[in-house]
Amino acid sequence: MAQQAFPPYQYQYFNDVAEWYVNPSTNENIFKSLKNMSSLTGKSGGKDTRAQALQDAYEKRPDPIALTKNPDPAKNSFSGVDYEPYPEDSIKLDPAHENIVQSICNLYSGSANEEDMMVYAKEAIYDDPWSYCDTRYKIAGQWYGIPKIMKSSRTIKTQVVSSKHDEIIFKLQQEYTPKPLPIAKKVNSLVTLTLDGEGKVKYHKDMWNEKDYSHEGLGKIMKELNGDHLTKITQPPESL
Template sequence: MSQTTLAASQGQSLWESAKVHFSTDPKLPGKFFEPRQNDPMGDYTPNPDKSLPLSPARQALVDNIISLYEMGASVERIMRYTPDAVYNDELGYADDRYKIAGQWFGLPYIINEAKSRGHQVVTNDRDLIQFLHHMEWHPKLVPKTITLRSLVSLSLDPATVDADFIRVKYHKDQASAKDYDNEGVGVMLKKWQANATAKMLGTVDPELKAFAPDKGAGEEK
């Protein structure tokens, strides 16, 4: 049997590796799908020419995520997350899809323009996609351009990993060499920000209201 036939018979795409990082139980809350990584150099400058190829379904997922960064939030794009998903970056920790929606729908309130200047896929495994991302932000209250280069990790939902519409269990945006600490004052402030943003926008943003049923979905039952 050829490698191509073998991969197909096992349900494995020819585009990604078979390496598995997380549980295959889709009922586990998103917090159990956190990727942990320290980079001694902390250099997340992308080289798009060296980007790993993705299947059409995975490329569509990455395209949707990048559109979110560029203030292209929509109900359909937020649906890329499972109800119990986690979004974790330097400023926020949102542990359900309602709070995640608040992070993305809230961008136009504080940002004039956001532009992705390039990305490089560096990991394309069975349940994990990672790419280096170069972003430029133009805040409303600060007359300057903020440039960020980060490692974006997308832990994939086991229930949809082979579907045309793949969903995300954990989305981490890491801009520093050292991974985030999930204990202490820092993470408390990040959680407070995510909670407060969703609460504030929930009264004025009709699209955010679509995700109100997801409140608390990330809590262990």
Template sequence: MASPNPPPTGSDKTNFPSDASLPGEHFEVRQTHLTGDYKPDPSKSLPLSPARQALVDDIIALYEMRPTVERVRRYTADCVYNDQFVYANDRHKMAGQWFALPKLFKSAQSQGYQVVTNDRDLIQFRHEEAWTFKIIPKTAVINALVSLSLDPASLDSDFIRVKYHKDQANDQDYSNEGFGATLKKWQSDNVVKLMSSPEVKAFEADRDAGKAPRRTYGEGRGDAPVKDL
């Protein structure tokens, strides 16, 4: 029987293990880019199935500081989030990050996105976001490549979930080691301790979710191939 939610005009290519019991650390996509220019062209965005579009819509809503418990449930309990400033390796820490954003920013507005990869277990999109700080009246516009490594157990469901969320804003991949990586992990480990909202507390049980050691890659290149996304 055909999958109820196949990726239309997409790819059957798989990038990660099919074992959903593996922690999110096993689902990290690795890539570098020739220029680091991730400015999106929405007119060239790949089409998505309704279930996949709903996932991307929820992720965009999180970026726009519209978190809800249901939207955070888009992640598995053992998920990983990795960007320039944060490394969070369970859904409780992830919730702390999303619900903390309004404390730091006055507004966050998505300026557009372009889906560039629609594989069986991976969705990637170029994303432009305008962040306006609370204390300093300044707006920063950031173009980044967002990679969503999908949970094998929910690929064919109406509520697809994410194992690993990576956000890259330049041409290099992350080394996941050194002082910068330590600071990113310290930030995510401690921000959640300051969040007492019931929405964040809803994910406290996820602190015990399965984890794997953080993989490291020296200067960041490691096994990260150059991809023109």
């Protein structure tokens, strides 16, 4: 089967994202690529009232210090959080929640699998430092990009720090190796999953430091551009 050819601006986007994983200070390059992609494929419409309603109903704002502060000050960051997972201290999950976490970790590790994607409700939000998606299909656009951008992505370890009927919060250590720059980098983050009454993920928040997201300004624009347009590149199944 012939390899799919992408337009030059899409290749540039992949390269910029891969470089950003190694050096986060290069995020301005991603924004420029997204602006170029948006001008060629259609403008982003911005966050609509449906997405706002989802956000208002399901976004949780966890207290990172209360959830992750280590008794050993040497292990905390300057802001007082420790996102390093300690599996031996993890809260035990029931089978349903354990399956959700496993599917989420599979997606972080590049599974690009429809079965794993079904842990999300059809209308759900994904929110991380560089993406804001407001449907399962758009979320799939992020996860289906992992195998295109990364030579490898693997979950090193996790630690569940909170588990309720409508919430799972866990620390995640993921190791990314970009294709253009084969330098492995471990990233620690705090993942918050908000669930609906059917046990589907309605809000997935991934925090890389102690700061929560404001949904304002230039950062919001970049995240929405990414969420709205990445499906044009990664082309997840329309059935999602």
